Amino acid sequence: MRNNDEILALFENYLAQIQLPEEPHILYSPILYSMSGGGKRIRPTILLLACEAYGGNVQEALPAAAAVEMFHNFTLLHDDIMDNAEVRRGKPSVYAKWGENVAILSGDAMMIYSYQLLQRVPESKLARIMNIFTPMALQVCEGQQYDMDFETCSKVAVVEYMRMIELKTSVLLAGSAMIGAVLGDASAEECRKIYRYALELGLAFQLQDDLLDSYGEQAELGKRIGGDILEGKKTYLMLQAMSRADEQDRDILRHTYTDTTLSEEERISRVKAVYDKYDIPHFVEQQISLRFERALALLGELALPEERKEHLRVYAQNLMGRKK
Amino acid sequence: MRNNDEILALFENYLAQIQLPEEPHILYSPILYSMSGGGKRIRPTILLLACEAYGGNVQEALPAAAAVEMFHNFTLLHDDIMDNAEVRRGKPSVYAKWGENVAILSGDAMMIYSYQLLQRVPESKLARIMNIFTPMALQVCEGQQYDMDFETCSKVAVVEYMRMIELKTSVLLAGSAMIGAVLGDASAEECRKIYRYALELGLAFQLQDDLLDSYGEQAELGKRIGGDILEGKKTYLMLQAMSRADEQDRDILRHTYTDTTLSEEERISRVKAVYDKYDIPHFVEQQISLRFERALALLGELALPEERKEHLRVYAQNLMGRKK
Numbered sequence: 001m002r003n004n005d006e007i008l009a010l011f012e013n014y015l016a017q018i019q020l021p022e023e024p025h026i027l028y029s030p031i032l033y034s035m036s037g038g039g040k041r042i043r044p045t046i047l048l049l050a051c052e053a054y055g056g057n058v059q060e061a062l063p064a065a066a067a068v069e070m071f072h073n074f075t076l077l078h079d080d081i082m083d084n085a086e087v088r089r090g091k092p093s094v095y096a097k098w099g100e101n102v103a104i105l106s107g108d109a110m111m112i113y114s115y116q117l118l119q120r121v122p123e124s125k126l127a128r129i130m131n132i133f134t135p136m137a138l139q140v141c142e143g144q145q146y147d148m149d150f151e152t153c154s155k156v157a158v159v160e161y162m163r164m165i166e167l168k169t170s171v172l173l174a175g176s177a178m179i180g181a182v183l184g185d186a187s188a189e190e191c192r193k194i195y196r197y198a199l200e201l202g203l204a205f206q207l208q209d210d211l212l213d214s215y216g217e218q219a220e221l222g223k224r225i226g227g228d229i230l231e232g233k234k235t236y237l238m239l240q241a242m243s244r245a246d247e248q249d250r251d252i253l254r255h256t257y258t259d260t261t262l263s264e265e266e267r268i269s270r271v272k273a274v275y276d277k278y279d280i281p282h283f284v285e286q287q288i289s290l291r292f293e294r295a296l297a298l299l300g301e302l303a304l305p306e307e308r309k310e311h312l313r314v315y316a317q318n319l320m321g322r323k324k
Numbered sequence: 325m326r327n328n329d330e331i332l333a334l335f336e337n338y339l340a341q342i343q344l345p346e347e348p349h350i351l352y353s354p355i356l357y358s359m360s361g362g363g364k365r366i367r368p369t370i371l372l373l374a375c376e377a378y379g380g381n382v383q384e385a386l387p388a389a390a391a392v393e394m395f396h397n398f399t400l401l402h403d404d405i406m407d408n409a410e411v412r413r414g415k416p417s418v419y420a421k422w423g424e425n426v427a428i429l430s431g432d433a434m435m436i437y438s439y440q441l442l443q444r445v446p447e448s449k450l451a452r453i454m455n456i457f458t459p460m461a462l463q464v465c466e467g468q469q470y471d472m473d474f475e476t477c478s479k480v481a482v483v484e485y486m487r488m489i490e491l492k493t494s495v496l497l498a499g500s501a502m503i504g505a506v507l508g509d510a511s512a513e514e515c516r517k518i519y520r521y522a523l524e525l526g527l528a529f530q531l532q533d534d535l536l537d538s539y540g541e542q543a544e545l546g547k548r549i550g551g552d553i554l555e556g557k558k559t560y561l562m563l564q565a566m567s568r569a570d571e572q573d574r575d576i577l578r579h580t581y582t583d584t585t586l587s588e589e590e591r592i593s594r595v596k597a598v599y600d601k602y603d604i605p606h607f608v609e610q611q612i613s614l615r616f617e618r619a620l621a622l623l624g625e626l627a628l629p630e631e632r633k634e635h636l637r638v639y640a641q642n643l644m645g646r647k648k
Contacts, residue, residue: 021462027469078432082425101406101472104428108402109465111435115458123451127443130450134439138345141433145351148425 001308002058004315007048008041014062015069020113030094030106031113034073037089042319043068043172047180049315050194053308054184061183063120064129068176070117071133074110075140077103082148090222111137121183129179136175143168150234158239162203165236170202190303197298201316204291208320210235211284214272226268232257236287237280244278292320326382327635328642331372332365338386339393344437354418354430355437358397361413366643367392367496371504373639374518377632378508385507387444388453392500394441395457398434399464401427406472414546435461445507453503460499467492474558482563486527489560494526514627521622525640528615532644534559535608538596550592556581560611561604568602616644 002010015035020028044065051061077094079085081103086096095103121129146164150156177198181191212221213228214237228235241253256262256270275281295316299309326334339359344352368389375385401418403409405427410420419427445453470488474480501522505515536544537552538561552559565577580586580594599605619640623633 021466024466024469024473026473027466078428081428104402104405105465105469105472108432108435109462111432112458112461112465115439115454116462119451119454119458126454127447127450130439130443130454134436134443137436138433138440141429141436142345142348142351145348145429148429149348149350 001052001311003311004045004049004318007045007052007058007311010058011041011044011048011062011065011069015066018066018117026098026102027106027109030077030098030102031070031110033097034077034088034094034106034110035070037073037091039069039073039089041069043072043176046173046198046312046315047176047183049311050177050180050186051184052180053302053304053312054181054186054190055308056180056184060122061180063117064179064183065176067114067117067133068172068179070110070114071137071140072172074107074114075144077107077110079144081107082144125182128182132175132178132182136171139167139171143171153234156234156239158236158243161234161236161239165206166199166203169206170199173202173205174199187303193298193302197295197302197312200291200295200298201319204288204295205319207236207284207288207291210237211281211288214268214275215281226264226272229268229271230257230264237275237284240283241275241278241280244280245274249274249277288320292316292322325376325632325635328369328373328639331369331376331382331635334382335365335368335372335386335389335393339390342390342441350422350426351430351433354401354422354426355394355434357421358401358412358418358430358434359394361397361415363393363397363413365393367396367500370497370522370636370639371500371507373635374501374504374510375508376504377626377628377636378505378510378514379632380504380508384446385504387441388503388507389500391438391441391457392496392503394434394438395461395464396496398431398438399468401431401434403468405431406468449506452506456499456502456506460495463491463495467495477558480558480563482560482567485558485560485563489530490523490527493530494523497526497529498523511627517622517626521619521626521636524615524619524622525643528612528619529643531560531608531612531615534561535605535612538592538599539605550588550596553592553595554581554588561599561608564607565599565602565604568604569598573598573601612644616640616646 020031022028047065047068048058048061052058076088080088080093080095081100084095085093087093093103094106098106118129118133119126143164143166146160147168150161150164174195178191178195181194186194210228213235214226216225218225228238238253242250245253252270252274256267259267262270296313299312299316302309344355346352371389371392372382372385376382400412404412404417404419405424408419409417411417417427418430422430442453442457443450467488467490470484471492474485474488498519502515502519505518510518534552537559538550540549542549552562562577566574569577576594576598580591583591586594620637623636623640626633
């Protein structure tokens with residue numbers, strides 16, 4: 001069995017040999033730019049690992065792996081327009097580099113192309129895989145819509161936030177794992193379990209993302225610490241703090257990010273002081289561990305020999321940056 | 325066999341009972357708004373007529389018919405953003421009514437939902453139908469890209485223009501007819517022929533659209549005559565005129581639409597005077613008839629009893645507003 005690095009190398013190799021049409025140039029070159037812009041390839045990796053864990057043919061699964069990665073990159077292309085985001089993975093976003101119309105249309109072509117790739121799975125499994133892929137793709141759109149709705153919503157409940165990140169982030173990881181299992185001929189019951197494993201893992205990953213944005217190390221994160229606080233984003237930390245803080249502290253949480261009498265550093269530390277007062281970082285860490293342990297427990301339940309689960313366990317640890 | 329009106333009624337009925345998710349409201353309600361905004365439903369109609377001509381089960385073909393209609397409406401949603409178009413079928417466009425971000429994301433969901441519908445075709449035909457649908461969808465994006473490229477292009481050849489309208493308009497009609505034929509268990513050869521029939525018909529239809537924009541009756545067209553001229557659009561008429569006119573007349577064609585010393589009516593008549601001088605309307609009419617006759621000839625070649633072709637012949641006549 002191949003380990004995470006070998007799977008990734010195989011995938012990058014497959015991706016590199018995909019021949020997109022050359023014309024119209026302005027439609028297809030942003031797709032190439034976006035797909036070769038790196039990223040952790042976490043969705044195709046889990047798909048291929050799941051396929052191999054069940055003894056499936058990884059070569060046959062490569063097109064589906066490319067499909068989920070292309071779909072993910074398509075969502076980034078359109079999200080960047082909606083968020084006016086000019087930088088993606090340290091480079092100009094497609095939106096910033098080519099403009100909005102190109103980003104819309106190239107994104108559309110990318111989404112359609114993800115189906116073009118998906119269609120290369122063995123025909124006997126196509127219907128089952130599309131019945132995972134398409135509802136998953138719709139859910140990702142729903143998650144993005146809720147995320148945008150929350151920006152203008154005065155009060156967001158923690159449970160709504162969890163549902164939003166589940167839709168926006170976790171279902172794509174979970175659906176990828178499930179597609180891999182289907183390609184490995186896993187039973188319906190096993191497919192459901194590996195879906196839940198990846199769903200919990202995705203939630204742990206997203207909560208950790210929120211935590212690191214305020215409490216990570218700048219060098220590791222690759223971006224400025226406190227970005228979410230300065231943008232006044234309703235993150236998991238913010239919503240938990242809002243639900244625990246007294247009225248006076250809630251005022252600080254609500255208004256600090258727009259307080260121009262303070263420097264950015266002061267704004268960040270004022271909000272973090274409230275987080276710390278209510279022990280939010282510690283609580284969030286606990287929640288992350290809970291999700292992560294649940295994911296591992298679900299992995300433990302899979303009807304596979306232990307050595308076949310090993311790479312999926314390592315995958316989870318790598319994703320969370322954990323040693324064990 | 326059902327005639328055009330009966331097929332259309334069946335389709336509208338099916339469309340009306342599709343249950344989109346209710347939440348997130350702002351994601352799904354623009355889809356409903358767009359799908360219930362009317363339109364001629366020419367793509368689903370030809371799909372269903374083709375299916376029935378080959379003796380297929382029209383009920384089974386309804387989801388695929390809804391898929392091509394939803395895909396078409398998705399392209400309109402995104403095109404309206406790219407063109408800043410505020411009105412669509414006499415109502416505010418989704419872009420004008422809800423704003424750009426909603427139009428982007430709802431459009432994305434619509435495109436994905438078109439696959440959700442497509443997946444309802446009989447499983448034994450899914451792979452074949454997706455192998456028509458997905459490349460066709462990519463071609464529509466390519467057509468839209470060429471259309472946008474032409475706006476900033478100083479010189480567009482007639483042959484390039486024909487390829488653009490083929491991609492942007494005709495392939496969707498042709499692919500719809502082909503999907504219908506596949507659902508009716510037509511042979512590969514028959515599928516190719518009906519594809520070409522619809523492709524020629526689509527080209528005739530698009531050329532007629534160009535002609536009517538400058539030479540139609542306002543009441544019939546439902547929009548102002550001369551719109552293309554005022555926008556300086558590179559239509560078939562304009563490109564043919566540019567290729568025939570002398571230098572002085574080419575100058576008129578190039579610059580009149582931006583000449584603010586003239587009233588809009590004067591701009592329109594000045595350009596039309598050049599068209600008339602080079603007999604463009606007559607030439608375009610000939611080209612339309614040529615395409616239309618070719619479509620009917622291809623229809624004649626189909627290995628079907630004459631009475632089974634009849635509704636496809638009436639469809640072509642209706643589409644072109646012709647009596648015979």
